[in-house]
Amino acid sequence: MWYKILINIIDKPFAAFRQLRENYEENEFYKYPWLWLLLIYSLLVIPTYYIMLPQMKQFAPQLARETAEKMSTAGRDIDEGEILGGIVKGFNIQGAFMPVNILFAILIVATFLWVYLYFFSYNLTFGKIWIIVMLAYFTQVAGGIVNTIYHIVSDYKFMNSLQDIRSSAIGFQMLLNKETTLPFLYNFLAVNNVLALWNIAILTVGLSVMGKKAFTKTLALVFIPWLILSAGLAMLMNLGV
Numbered sequence: 001m002w003y004k005i006l007i008n009i010i011d012k013p014f015a016a017f018r019q020l021r022e023n024y025e026e027n028e029f030y031k032y033p034w035l036w037l038l039l040i041y042s043l044l045v046i047p048t049y050y051i052m053l054p055q056m057k058q059f060a061p062q063l064a065r066e067t068a069e070k071m072s073t074a075g076r077d078i079d080e081g082e083i084l085g086g087i088v089k090g091f092n093i094q095g096a097f098m099p100v101n102i103l104f105a106i107l108i109v110a111t112f113l114w115v116y117l118y119f120f121s122y123n124l125t126f127g128k129i130w131i132i133v134m135l136a137y138f139t140q141v142a143g144g145i146v147n148t149i150y151h152i153v154s155d156y157k158f159m160n161s162l163q164d165i166r167s168s169a170i171g172f173q174m175l176l177n178k179e180t181t182l183p184f185l186y187n188f189l190a191v192n193n194v195l196a197l198w199n200i201a202i203l204t205v206g207l208s209v210m211g212k213k214a215f216t217k218t219l220a221l222v223f224i225p226w227l228i229l230s231a232g233l234a235m236l237m238n239l240g241v
Contacts, residue, residue: 004019005017005019005020005135006037008088008134009135009136009202013201013202013205013206014205014209017205017206017209017210018209019201020131020135020206020209020210021209021210022055022232024128024131024210027225034130034131034134036138037134037135037138038099038102038103038134039099040100041099041102041137041138041141042099042102043142044141044145045098045102045141045144046095046098047172048096048144048148049094049098049144050095051152052148052151053091053092053095053146055151055156055159056091057088057091058065059090060083060084063172064080064081064083064084064087065080067083067087068080069081070201073088074103083158102137104129104142105137105228106130106133106134106137109131109133110126110129110130110132110133110134111126111131111159112225113129113207113222114126114129115202116225117129117207120189120221122211122213123211124207124210124211128210129207132206132207132210133203134217135202135206136199136203136206137199138200139195139196139199139202140195141196142195142198143169143170143193143196146170146195147169147170150170168197169190169193169195169196170193170194171189171191171192171193171194171196172184172189172192172193172194173187173189173190173193176189183237183238184234184235184238187233187234187237187238188231188234190234190237191230191233191237192230196230200219200222200223200226202221203222204218204223207222216222
């Protein structure tokens with residue numbers, strides 16, 4: 001049943017979550033196949049990461065040089081080669097720990113929504129929210145695949161730094177000239193790319209249907225903190241973080 005719900009979320013999310021609500025039993029929370037979903041997501045995300053890895057490593061020397069300069073300014077003298085080795089090693093380890101990263105990201109979002117929506121009388125259990133967030137995460141996976149294909153097809157011409165991996169996502173910022181647009185606006189639109197907004201829409205549908213609340217109210221409650229978070233992410237991207 002779960003895989004049908006995942007498929008139906010793409011074209012008829014309201015019906016998919018109604019089906020989930022009707023078949024959901026709280027005492028079966030740990031029987032739900034979130035581990036299968038995590039495995040599927042990992043099998044899709046890990047290859048795309050390693051496809052991009054050689055391109056990412058090209059920017060490692062630049063990042064090592066900038067880090068060494070910052071440390072030197074702070075009065076710490078560290079060998080640039082040592083920093084470079086640590087960065088490359090970190091890139092390799094990150095790919096191996098991708099399933100943990102996915103699980104952690106879902107845990108953070110689910111925990112926040114569980115606590116946040118409690119104050120608005122949603123009374124959704126953590127188990128229900130966990131499943132909603134887990135099912136909605138497929139949009140993030142799709143985003144990674146789409147962006148990887150985009151970079152490959154464009155021969156990486158829009159990827160001149162590690163920051164460009166995030167700022168060159170398929171989004172509304174592509175309608176603007178990066179050189180003449182305010183950096184914050186450009187990054188803000190990049191963070192609010194098409195697939196990120198799709199993720200918000202799927203989360204909203206799931207929370208409203210499972211919580212038996214109005215879609216418009218739920219959309220406002222979900223979108224407001226997302227706007228704040230995306231603004232913060234855009235500011236960090238401006239700072240080169």
